[in-house]
Amino acid sequence: MSSTRAAALLAALLSASLAARAQVVPAVGQQQRYAPPLQPLPYSHRQHLALPARLECRQCHVNPAAGNLMTYPATETCLSCHKDIPTNRPPLQQLAAMAASGKPIPWRRVYQLPDYVYWQHGSHLKAGVACAECHGSVPERDVIVVETEITSMKGCVACHDARQVFVDCGDCHEPRQ
């Protein structure tokens, strides 16, 4: 088995495993399906996660010390692989141009919470919540869209109920509300 196929198989197994755990958070119904936001660069999670490098979510989406949000990858992270790849394709040319500008790539967030909601990625990762439980089978996706109801109250509560982790109104809702 080639390393590429092995990686793909691993990704598929991982995806299947995580998908099974993801059932606690309801998948979005047809009525809640939304178009993906227009990103500044075309990027396929499926392609990248099938690479032999076996990328993991946290290699690109770091969780800064405060722990509230995951982040988008630094342009340097992209270049760590792409700097030696010929930039004859338009997306890579765009990437090179953005890197040269010195400005962050203006990725658009897919999963968004209202500003009155308390949220910490860090505490959830620490509790062992897998990325796929909230974000679905990302390794199979070319384009990321909202595919679970994790940003809704019922999505949060469903997971907390199943895990018996207490949640109080004020735990999620900004006191100004």
Added chain:
Amino acid sequence: MHMKGLIGSVAAIAALVGLGYAASAQSGGTGNEAASNEWPTYGHDSGGMRFSPLTQITPANVGSLQVAWVYHMKPATAPAAAAPAATAGAGAPVGDVPEAAAGRGRGGRGGAGFSASGVTPLVVGGVMYLSTPYFRVVALDSATGKDLWAYQLPAGNPSTRGVEYWPGDAQTPAQIVFGSTNGRLYSLDAKTGQPNPAFGEGGVVNLNTPEILQGLSGTNALSNPPKVYKNLVITGGMTQENPPLGPAGDVRAWDMHNGKLVWTFHSVPRAGERFNDTWAGDSWKQRSGVNVWGFITVDAERGIVYMPFGAPSVDQYGGDRQGDNLFSSSVVAADANTGKYLWHFQVVHHDIWDGDLTGALALVDVKQGGRTIPAVSVINKLGMLFLFDRVTGKPIYPIEERPVPPSEVPLERTAKTQPFPVKPEPLSRMRFEAKDVATVTPEIEAGCKKLMEGVQLGGPYLPPGYNRLRVQFPGNHGGVNWGGTSFNPQLGYLFVNTNEMGQLSGLKDREPGTTGPARGSGVGNRVHPDGPYESVPGGGRFSIRDGANGPQQLLCQEPPWGQLTAVNLNTGEFAWRVPLGVTDSLPVDKQKTGRPGNGGTIATAGGLVFIGATDDARFRAFDAKTGKELWVVKLGGAAEATPMTYEGRDGRQYVVITSTGGGFFNNPVSDDSVTAFALPPSR
């Protein structure tokens, strides 16, 4: 059925129950609980008066109250409630929006490992029953606070505000019945804590039935105790604020013997049902909200159930549900045996102010002109008190339909009028003008004036602004929230604690090209996710905060910021009104501002009113006749719960309050105590 952590002290509890309390034999929806020296149901009696006949503690001796015992709800083996702020990860945020300001996140609330509770225990036959936020329901010796049994739920958390007691019959022994956050209804043997195997499946009924879910995902959870009537247990439900389509808010009755569904009352009339035409087109279909997330009241003698319904989802925009939207924000009386409609009154037409009815509707007697009228008092989050003959639904004091402002939002169609009782006057502020800005300190005045810039002022019933914010009084929280009222039938006084908090909110057209659900930042997710509008930035409570001086919000109108009022129901006038609570961060001479909170009052024949509720973490007693504050004690956490009182088997009168902190007022979750106060033992 999972059974974890059942603590067996069956012999002890059997002995307690066997003591033969006359009061307990009368409890459980029979209509005789009003005479009980214990606390057999959430509102003390099925009519929700929250009035105890006990007289041991009086205005003369209440100052001598001392702690009798403390029960800590958190078991020694409980898992941490939530992790504090994470420290994992490395590097600074890059290519992203900045991290949120300090103070957001669970760590900002203390991260002490405690969970918040607003529970009011029951006491029946010398046994105290309560739900805890540690996934357990427990039974205690009411004289000592010692564990008798504990039942650990297999999933979800029991209703945070308490449980209900059913006295049993020849077929089924006495039961503790309660709901859970994941939409289950449990029935446990009151003596043993064992699930009733004949009830549903192994003691559990799944409330998330296909009819309730309406083909969509969601949960019909219970945050409050259900209500027992005869052999029925009547449930409301906590549906969802958003999205607008989801679980129905129907009220249902289940047989306590077997958990079978007996009747259903459709909170949103279906096609062909009366009042369906108050929903334009098909806007009634799959509608969520319009639920009884508060407390159900029963006139056990007459067999009438009173259901306080909340607003429809979403509750600050109704362009997709034109019409009055019955039975939203309405009181509905129905036959408690069948669920058949009797009468209703809608307190808010086409509600876009989140004016839920949520506090228990108290069944009271009003004396006028030498006759006694069996009445129901109805109060909603907007703080208006309506009184009706509880049999006919006829108003006791006139109610006027008065013109209210139209909405600026192009697709919104507000009602032209709203009902106002001529008496009593509104319990909460309903209007704000520039002259009303808080001048408590120069800093508060300056901060609030800055917050007010460009904000639409006015009221009452000022709709959310369009392309600007407006201030609404009372705000989304109320007014009067689930704390509701208590009633002293000897005085004819209804006691109401009110929050005085405004809410800033407004709608604007969605930005072109945006994807995903419309966001309701600052207005509590109260925009239609697929609608044409999103919120105007900057919404939220009409308050400022000075984090350096403590967690309490500083409200932007002149105090009072929270009040306790006694309304003489026989005259419709206020008997007395006092500020309730202190702002600790202010100079001493300015602290008595009153404070907002959750939870409510109880009244006693001893002439007292007890209340925690405020975010200043105090527990207080007032003279029921005069409103004079007679006793106050500082607690380990804010007591966002309603107290209760009972006579123990040792003959002492106990007053109990739960104080964990937490809730909606930035209080840290700092405690797990249920504290019983009593007078010193007689020598």
